[in-house]
Amino acid sequence: MTSYRLDKGGLIDRSKPLSFTFDGKGMIGVEGDSLASALLANGQMLLGRSFKYHRPRGVISAGASEPNALMTVAQGGRTEPNTRATMQELYEGLVAQSQNRWPSLNIDISSLNSLLSPFLSAGFYYKTFMWPAGLWERLYEPLIRRAAGLGKATYEADPDRYEKCWAHCDLLIVGGGATGLAAALTAGRAGARVILVDENAMIGGGLLSETATIGGVSAVEFAGRTVAELESLPNVQVLSRTTAFGWYDGNVFGAVERVQKHASEPRPEVPVERLWRIVAKQAILAAGAEERPLIFGGNDIPGVMMASAMRAYLNRYGVAPGKSVAVFTTNDSGYTLARDLEKAGLRLVAIVDSRRSGATAGVYEGSARIINGGFVPDAEGGKALSSITILQDGRKEKLAVDSLAMSGGFSPVVHLAYHRGGRPEWSDAEATFVAPEDHKGLSLAGAAAKASGLAGCLEAGARKAEALLGKLEIKADPAAFGAVEGDIVAAPTKPVWIIPGIKGKAFVDFQNDVHHRDIGLAVREGYGHVELAKRYTTNGMATDQGKLSNVNAIGLLAEARGVSPADVGTTTFRPFYTPVSFGALAGTSHGKHFQPVRKSPLHDWAVKNGATFVETGLWYRSAWFPLAGEKTWRESVDREAKNVRRNAGLCDVSMLGKIEITGKDAAEFLDRVYCNAFRKLPVGKARYGLMLREDGFIFDDGTTSRLEDERFFMTTTTAYAAGVMNHLEFCAQALWPELDVRLASVTDQWAQMAIAGPKSRLILQRIVDQDISNEAFPFLGAKDVSLFGGKLSGRLFRISFSGELAYELAVPAGYGEAAADALMEAGNEHGICAYGVEALSVLRIEKGHVTHNEINGTVVPTDLGFGKMVSATKVDFIGKRLLEREGLNDPNRLQLVGVVPLDSGTSFRSGAHVLEKGAEATLENDQGYISSSCYSPHVGSTIGLALVKRGSSRHGEEVQVWNGLLNEFTAARLCHPIFVDPANEKLKG
Amino acid sequence: MASLIPCPHCGQRPREEFTVKGAALVRPAADAGRNAWLDYVYLRDNPRGRYDEHWHHTSGCRRWLVVTRDTATHEIEGARDTAARTETVE
Amino acid sequence: MSVSAIEHRAALGGKAPLISTGVTLRTLPEGHVLHLLSASADSDVSATISAVLGCDALTKRSVSPGQWFVVGDEPLSAAALADIVKKVKPHAEVVDQSHGRVRIAIAGAKATSVLAKGTAADLALNVFPVGHATTTLIGHIATHITRVSEDGFELMVLRGFAESLWEELAELSVEFR
Amino acid sequence: MRYSAFSILLNGLRGNTAWKPAWRAPKPKPHYDVIIVGGGGHGLATAYYLAKEFGIRNVAVLEKAYIGSGNVGRNTTIIRSNYLLPANNPFYELSLKLWEGLEQDLNFNAMISQRGVLNLFHSDAQRDAYMRRGNAMRLHGVDADLLDRTKVRQMLPFLDFENARFPIHGGLIQRRGGTARHDGVAWGYARGADSMGVDIIQECEVTAIRRENGKVTGVETSKGFIGCSKLAVAVAGNSSQVAAMADMRLPIESHVLQAFVSEGLKPFIDCVVTFGAGHFYVSQSDKGGLVFGGDMDGYNSYAQRGNLSTVEHVIEAGKAMIPALSRVRVLRSWGGIVDMSMDGTPIIDRTHIDNLYLNAGWCYGGFKATPGSGFCFAHLIARNEPHAVTREMRLDRFERGYLVDEKGQGAQPNLH
Ligand SMILES: Cc1cc2nc3c(=O)[nH]c(=O)nc-3n(C[C@H](O)[C@H](O)[C@H](O)COP(=O)(O)OP(=O)(O)OC[C@H]3O[C@@H](n4cnc5c(N)ncnc54)[C@H](O)[C@@H]3O)c2cc1C
């Protein structure tokens, strides 16, 4: 016998069939079905295989806690492994595959593992597979890995859209059952900003499978009406299919909305999932309570399920679990199901009640056989339940049944309340772990707070909303509802952790195949602490995070250790309440949009000139500008570099950080943030500056120009632009708030161009209105200039990175492209070329100028030959005091040197190390490393800058440049780090 | 609660708008002894509990704040502009 | 040299407005953005500056304590700028950011919903009224937001990020188009 | 009881009822030669090597919760020795060598898996930095290989090679690097130490350090006073707290670092990969979960949990590196408190207080150091002088100016 669809009842639309496939087999469900209910309606009881023993498994729950019915849904880039069939809404054309079986779900070879189970007990792998050592990676581990895991993920890219969203509210309500609805209504009517989230497609929680009435209307109708009213209120937002997965600091809740996971064809303009970050002034956790399984042999056989789940299939989905049903319960709630089963006309074989006294008087008026003080120690069957053994007063009896409902009592769903620390405590009276009602910013209500009965939950929700809004000074009247009828209110009963007389395997954690003996073994082996037991047995570590198993495992641990569950305690609750996709958490950030792009105002100019771009931080920088016929990047770069030294070139340096510094104390401020002096810098002059960190190491470098007495223009390196600005703001605001200094980042205001080369002045003069002759505008000049006959104004700096006669011209960004075009045009007859960062790098290495290749956070000024820049007279500057330490002045420190190969036909690269000539290649013999290198068309060979022990005193020494990674070993000579024009004649001419 | 920082100028903003630097310490005088400087740069109380630290509202008002936060609970007691030596904002 | 063609080029030049019933995105003219920085954050300084410039909260937008942006659709001539500098100078420094910042207008019934996909700032009208301005992250991009009407905002962003922000907003508003 | 396939068979046939505790649960003795504070990987390994290599067996490990409750039980399990600086590289290589024989040594399968650690690079500058590092490794005889884009693509075709914001240029791989089962390491050392007589005392929190005449004589604990001749502190994220009991301030901040595991999957990714264009690294556990992590949250914390913004930051980078992760679901996130030192390098040293030894500052990278740290710390405690490979991991390096700063970030722990 199997499960089947009833002809009537349920919140489904039998007139709207939906076809889908399971393992390739076509099936029909109806609108309103979950994948699980549709499979059951098709008589498909066997839905998956367990993790370790590959036991046949069906569905055990009807909601988020499902450990068994996991399947891979959809195909191609939409493939989703490990989807809980209970939470997946059915849609037309859905394709589902079972998992963790080979060759098929029915015949799974690995189910033989069950036979080996005595040797596969908890933690067995820690005890073996050690010999021979080499076989672990090659044999054992691949075998284990292939057997382990669950579904198979795709390698295809996801075609769908995701996004994130922030929301703010006075009151967030998690859970849309009776409690949550009552709370939302109360708060919504009071005008508060309310957000109600529920993980299900339909709001209503337990109401949706309830047969009781509220104020004379059915629970289902009550839910519908309430939701309709809430949706009509502009101050209330109702989010179905939305799971609150985490509670974070600041009362921020993470939630994920499955916007289109139920759509056959997701609309491309709408995300499939949306991540919500909800900032709530107050929140109510109305997440309900979870029914606990009972631990008996064969409790995992398809056909055994939670009583509340069976009730949901029956009442909500119109699906019968089988033809002959038994109920095994430890408390009154099992009778609710019994009553509904009988009402639906199913054959109720027996109600086995562990309590000797049986049900509370008046609870059950049906006709089923009731076995008080009875237990089900074992269930039998392979891929479907066939019978159960009943034990009563030592007597055993076998009953043929095809489905069995179990109820071991209820545990409040308190998960979220402990994401920010703390643990629930055991209550003997409630026979479960309970949480205090009020946490800071989050309160529990309803079944989550042990309120019992529908009426109790309605009232609890309304009252809690009223109280919390009170804290926000919003007056609310608790919503009132009519009388509840037909609800069985189950009082807590003493839990039965383990059913006496078990023969078969009794599972605690279904998905991870942890059975009751594993728990005992863990205690015996010293892993009895609840956290150690979890890790040793893996109980609670599966995709369901122990929603059904944790409390039972604690009960078993308590029994095995001979203590109370209070002494065992729980493991830690952590996000995610249920698993969340990478897609949702990444939102729109992926692929090319992983990070925003920052574009130079000269970007289009560079494109026009044929630039090849390179990512530099968020910028795209022009790397080189290939001409027709140039086959390698080196050809282009050599040409550009040569041309700059021969004629002139234009390079986009707009991405340098630029900071305008004003205020009465601007000069004093600069004096404190640079290690060299700035106070006396004359107006109209630029100066190279070195900024240290407080620990004495170099932070950044750049030039700063004095435009007016109290106005400076600082440039920083591209990489550190943001860091320097933050640092200067720190200095100004935190260290020296008494100084009048004002900082404005103007990086994006200016398009900045380096115009370098012997012809640069000629070219520039054609567009600059003022005289820029050497006399009128000498080296390190800086001034505002008028351009194009007064059409534009800009800033001109006579500074040189290339070592040539050179300028940097800044023009307002919107005119950058026009100015660059004009310069190229003006320079045409002088042979100007565009050059990129590669040629720029060649030129600067030839001149021994350092960048962050050298300023890598571990160098001090003397290492780079900048010792003289460190002011000896300034009383204070950042980095002054700790620069004095012994280690920072050790003569053995790495210092900047130049390197050239002995044979110009050979080369080396950055990242190679330097060894003494003939020295053995060992770490002890390591003398330093090449920090920058390039082919220098002017020297005619590779050249490099290196940081080498005592480097500055070793010029002329022959060394070997050692690159073991690439098998390149180059005889070379250390030399002065300036390869071109050491007397600096060109740049001053 | 380091997922929202209550900026005294901008209100509650998410952590990603901020840069956190570390303990809000007083920089020693230029002529303070070597040990004072070593302490300042390297040694930390690193308390479990109440802690004053520097946060920069980098993608907001760009002010440096002193945030008083509990390192055990992440609860924020208040935040003030580092230049405004007194007032705090809840 | 002949310089007939010193043309201004807008960072978002050529981006046609994206218009729908839910939300409209359009680029704003690259007029002027002046960054005012005063030594003090006192509110009377702010009032004084507003008075000397004769501007309202939609023109002079708050940036951070003691800092404002003065914004307009028209580019300023050198003389006009000099005039403003002269007026403001006793109270604040002026740094021209007209080219460094780019403005985008977003408006419509769904404008707040689109922005909420990017920013954590609460944009509810009573919390963020017309004239209110703040800098915040939209996605990964720092953006200065000013509410200019009940359902309209002006966004101001570093020029280099303008295109990325535009694309991000276009992406986030797709579902309302 | 020795572990083997045979013992499993035998015990299995007997219903698995005869297994003995992996370690005892002893009552503390009044006095030990050495007390180790902290039942993490380092503390347990120290005890193990003290007993095994240095013959000091009258040792107790005091753990405030359960063993492995600290970072050893919450890290992303990566082991490697791909360090740049000569002050670090030989130490981590010693550690990796110890890993290589560990399971046989301990008779405990800690699932040490040398599946390779690949660091991707996305720019020339990153390549040069990896080149420098790879060569430093080679100079010390450590395996390192530079892979170009094509080779990386052959290895991991599902990385984003088509549409990446920061295209992958290549990678540096250490094939001997890999992973080890975090808990297994703690348990293996605990069992090994216990078998040589070490007392492992759980739920025993050290609350004060008793000093007489400037010398440490014992500790106050939640189980009373326990005397010792030498006190060795290996409490990772709690280093400052315990040091404060001896009136010491350390160049350390405690920060929260999060880690994550996905739902179980069939084999998806073979090696450990780190993204060079964002904060993300990933490997797959033997159980099938993708274990991954990224950057620290950035603020001081003792809370063992982080915030959502960091989660998003990490996951964004993850999806950027492997687009196909989009539909994979994250199962759980947690945090650990890491002891970030001011230069990013650990401290294994004596202190200015007699009998007090310190092992701290492991940042987010001390799991791989576990065997080496235990071995060298035991050496220091037993011999009173540092092991050669930890010579520069001194406490006074900050005042002397001999920093060991792999990243060059200076004295700001959250940047290391
Ligand atoms: C998320 C995360 C990921 C990481 N990933 C890696 C990685 O991939 N590779 C890697 O190499 N490293 C990694 N690390 C770092 C690594 O885990 C740690 O550096 C290392 O585990 C620290 O040493 P330990 O094992 O001894 O520390 P712990 O395990 O933290 O041990 C310290 C112990 O001291 C105990 N203790 C503290 N105070 C007291 C007291 N007063 N009395 C008694 N006991 C006390 C604690 O309870 C704790 O058990 C990661 C860390 C984290 C948090």
Ligand SMILES: NC(=O)c1ccc[n+]([C@@H]2O[C@H](COP(=O)([O-])OP(=O)(O)OC[C@H]3O[C@@H](n4cnc5c(N)ncnc54)[C@H](O)[C@@H]3O)[C@@H](O)[C@H]2O)c1
């Ligand atoms: N107290 C008990 O032990 C107990 C036991 C069984 C039934 N009940 C009955 O159940 C009803 C309880 O009503 P209720 O409203 O408190 O609970 P409920 O179970 O009806 O509703 C809770 C809702 O919250 C959803 N939810 C849980 N966690 C979520 C999350 N993180 N994100 C989004 N949604 C989440 C659930 O899916 C469910 O829809 C009453 O009728 C009560 O009598 C109580």
Ligand SMILES: Cc1cc2nc3c(=O)[nH]c(=O)nc-3n(C[C@H](O)[C@H](O)[C@H](O)COP(=O)(O)O)c2cc1C
């Ligand atoms: C390498 C590794 C793999 C893990 N795999 C899982 C897992 O598969 N399932 C799970 O629930 N938790 C897993 N965890 C997380 C632990 O459950 C736990 O969160 C972590 O050890 C921190 O402990 P705590 O959460 O108890 O504080 C894993 C942890 C680590 C370090």
Ligand SMILES: [Zn+2]
């Ligand atoms: Zn702010």
